[in-house]
Every structure is written in structure tokens, then in C-alpha cells.
Amino acid sequence: MDERITLDYGSGGLKTSELIESLLLPALDNPALAQLGDGAVLQGADTLVFSTDSFVVSPWRFPGGDIGKLSVCGTVNDLCMAGGTPKYLSLSFILEEGFLISDLKEIIMSIAEEAAGSGVSIVTGDTKVVESGKGDGIYINTAGIGFRRAALPGRSGIRPGDAVLISGTAGRHGAAVMMERAGLLREDSPLRSDCQSLLRTASAVLDPAISEAVRILRDPTRGGIATTLNEFTEGMPFSIELEQTAVPIDPEVEAACDILGLDPLYCACEGRMLAVCAPEAADRLISAMHSVPGGEHAARIGTVTEDLPGRVLLRTPIGGTRILSKLSGMQLPRIC
Secondary structure, eight states: OOOBOOGGGGSSSHHHHHHIIIIIHHHHOOHHHHTOOSSOOOOOOSOEEEEEEEEOOSSSEETTEEHHHHHHHHHHHHHHHTTEEEEEEEEEEEEETTOBHHHHHHHHHHHHHHHHHHTOEEEEEEEEEEOTTSSOSEEEEEEEEEEESOOOOGGGGOOTTOEEEESSOSSHHHHHHHHHHTTOOOTTOOOOOOOOOOHHHHHHHTOTTTGGGEEEEEOOOTTHHHHHHHHHHTTSSOEEEEEGGGSOOOHHHHHHHHHHTOOGGGSOOSSOOEEEEOGGGHHHHHHHHHTSTTOTTOEEEEEEESSSTTOEEEEOTTSOEEEEOOOOSOSSTTOO
């Protein structure tokens, strides 16, 4: 019979120690974590980049990933988007009484594999358990620290004429999770989440030879491309015009969005990067993204303009233009 999580595992006592020693330490062991202190003491003299995120995705296992992989990729990617090289993560669980130990082990193994692939160490963490019916299986929080490799100017550095790039196809994560949640995804479907680390992609565009042309990087998670680009333009003296036909969207994502009544431009990505750069560097940055796994479909999708400052505009295939606003309401709840 498969052992289950009980309230004892969140007590801080014997069962908590067993959880750490039997599952966490063997999977994630490193000198900093082995100290098992309340926090980790980390060496480094460079400028630090710090981020934190919580993960409540439902279902916790989805095509192309699971909550464990997502919790590492999500924070690693945030650090990369800030111009950092990720080094250390914290890892905290909120578990519901009755959650299967075998499922937790699967999630921890996924975390360990993704952390190793991204070159980060899990150096501190926490576990709490709530009564049955007071949670929904598992929630995860990760915080991350990295060292800054490039100082990006951010929104204030964006200029009219700049190019807007994306590192790959749009909307896969949101479409895959929602189809799985609705029970509409066949086992042989090619639709999979794009959940992946952006470490190599970001490293390619932050190469010192071309990084000075980069204004801002961002991963379009909740709210998708449309919402993220609105975060660039909001309150600024410029707009962004997207070419609808230039945005790479896989046929299976378009089909899923048609079924679910969703717009792929608002569907979350968990392994894609938006970049705004000087126009003369666009081709070099796209070539750099093409050179790494997951960047094969990188493309220029838009341009910074002075029309309707503060807005994101979509140029349609028939030559019309419509405004893309921020996502309104909770179209895709618990997507990450």
C-alpha cells in the first residue's frame, strides 16, 4: 500500500526529518543544503538578482511537465529575464494530508533533474502540511538568487523603431494545461506544455557581443504575450504593434484555443522569452536564439511605434488594426 502524507510530516519533528533525509537530501544534496539551517549562507561579491514565485498549477502533472519542473523553470527564468545567471533556489512545500508519497517523490525527482540541468542548487526550504480538505494536494514556492551578467535598461530604454522578438511558438503551456484539465487531450496529441528553462536562450542573447542592443527581456507567463507587452507599454510614450501573421503559433495550440474559446495571444508560456532590442541587432539575436534548443522558431513579431502611446496594437492579416488590452478576469486560473 502506498504511504501517504500525514499531518506529522509538517510538525517539524521526526516525520519532518524523515521526509528531509529520505527524499529531499538524497535528491538535492549539496554543502549549503546539508547544513539544514533556517537560511543559506551564500558566497559571492557580484550584484545579486533575486526572485520568488509560487506554483499552484492544476492538475499538478500535465503534458510536458509537472509542478516540480515548473517550480524550478519559473524561478530560473525570472532570474534570467533580469539579466542574471541563476545559482541558488529555495524550495517550500504546502502539502495536503493524504497526498501520496510516491507522487511527492516523482515531483522531487523532477525538481532535482531540472535544477541540475539549469545549474542551480536547492539550498534551503520548508514543508508544511494542512488537513485533508484544506488544500489541493500540493503547492510549491521557490525563491531564487543569481548573479547579474548584464544590466538591462528595462522599459525606459525602449525606443520607437525597436524590434520585438519571441524565442518560440506562443501559448503552448496554457493550451496544454487547460485541455488536460478539461479532459479533452488525447494521449497521442502533440500538444505539450513549453515548460523549459530559458537559461541557454537568455545566455545566447546576453552574449557580450550583442547584449548592449537588448532593452528588456520577459517571459510571457500568466496573461500571455498580449498582457506582457502591455506591461512594457503601460504609461510609456510609445506603443507596440504586432504583426498577427508573424507570431508563431502551432496548429495544435490554435485548435485547442478554438475548442476552449481562448485567444492564444493570452495563453501562458512557460518556456518562451520576449525581447525588445535595437532594430539593427534583431537578426543577430534571432540567430542566437535559433542556435539553442527551444529557439528554433524564434521570430520578429512586432515593432515599437509612437502610434497610440501606452497601447499594444495587432495588425491583422486583412490590414486592420485592433487594440490588445491586458487580460481581464481569470481566463486561465491556476495555470502555473
